[in-house]
Amino acid sequence: MSEKNRDGSSRSARERLQQQREREKAREKQRRVLIVSAAVVGVLGLAAVVGVIAANTGGKGSSDKAGPVVPPAGAVGGDKPAIQTGKADAPSTLAIWEDFRCPACASFENAFRDTIHELEAAGALKTEYHLATLIDRNMGGSGSLRAANAAACAQDAGKFTAYHDVLYINQPQETDDAFAKNDKLIELAAKVPGLDTPAFRSCVEDGTHDSWVDKSNEAFRNSDFRGTPSVLLNGESVFPTKGNEQISPENLKKWVAEANKGKKPGTASPAAGAGPSR
Template identity: 85%
Template sequence: MSENNRDGNRSARARLQQQREREKAREKQRRVLIVSAAIVGVLGLAAVVGVIAASGDGDSSDKAGPVVAPSGATGDDKPAIPTGSADAPSTLSIWEDFRCPACAQFENAFRDTIHELEAEGAIKTEYHLATLIDGNMGGSGSLRAANAAACAQDAGKFTPYHDVLYMNQPEETDDAFADNAKLIELAAKVEGLDTPAFRSCVENGTHDSWVEKSHEAFRSSAFQGTPSVLLNGESIFPAKGNEQISPANLRKWVEQANKGKQTGGAATPSTTS
């Protein structure tokens, strides 16, 4: 082989090696971007999804009968299910929809921190249930799931059932929660919840009108989507001022709000697991 051919082969191999190195670098950058996007997805992207979801909101269902509030519900104009210590110094208000994927992202990221703060008597939480995905996507899964959660509140099992629903949330386009049998099936995951009284409440839509009243409060508010999260009336999702929300920041903000205040005592039955 001539010297020129050898030099040409070496140059070709060098160019091939350089090309491979560039491809590796691009692949590494792509993986970094994917991971970064996933992290942002728990926080910032979730808010974007919520904003988009709210833009097409419509009436989720026909009006049902008289408003029957679940046991222990609060708020005439802004119906809510309270959890945690009634005398906790701070209030976390969460507006959410059981079909909303952004709400599931929020719950999965902050569930443990919220439960810990409640157990410490640092906060009480007010859950406001909305049905905007029913209006956007069609179906009745938001309403049916919210009614079932209100039925669980009657049994003192709201918190564990609420968590089970989000941990088993179907795809947004899959209206699986519209099936009462599915909601009853999931109730079996909460000890002591699957009773004749609970089944009757779910199947009869006992709290449908109460859920619709809660959704109307959401629609008449200035919220842009779900989840909408406030601490003592101040919006903290996806950010509080210049600080992005995170479990650590949520705890810090609660500690700042509670500075010099006495923590709460016994929790409400809704926290029973």
């Protein structure tokens, strides 16, 4: 065999090996991502990717150290910890299980944020946010945990809703664990008037609510949910569909109106620490 032919064969072997490795990577990604689908979910034809990130069933939690479970102000849910927003006596409840690193969660939040705030302000709906850390476990890193702890710290300051929205609006790429840096989380807190205080910074840097976030993530893993976001209206799954209907801002309003027929809107103040629904 000529040297030229040998070089060609060597390159072909390397190319085949590279292709095989790429196929293996694709198969691994396919195993990790359970569902990724495109849906039109926003006003004016806003296209968003909605998906379910497969939950990894191994291990216990995300934090490096165990500590006492310190719930944020006004936390609800008991064994299924949550931060509640909206009027506490609103007739319907939207439960959202989500991960601050999850791109599908950001797609959901960015498409439905205004609708949820509108329903909360009208007293039609209260929302319970259950914080999970699936991406940390599936991809490595600690951004899910760090961001969730920071959001719980914002709850202590009565700024959860605004900071929660800021985190999703500024979510990094899934592979970029930028939220693992407390400095980044504190930098984003400056976008919420009155949040960047010594108390908030200490809460973020000390990981005050890490074990509470772990408890919430454990509740998610022990549930029947397949991934994030998991969204339930009065206990019934509505994401990505409710029955034969695709979720959309218009359909969410319709479903809440149907559930609330004959019921009075809520008038009570938001749960302690939640702050106004906007």
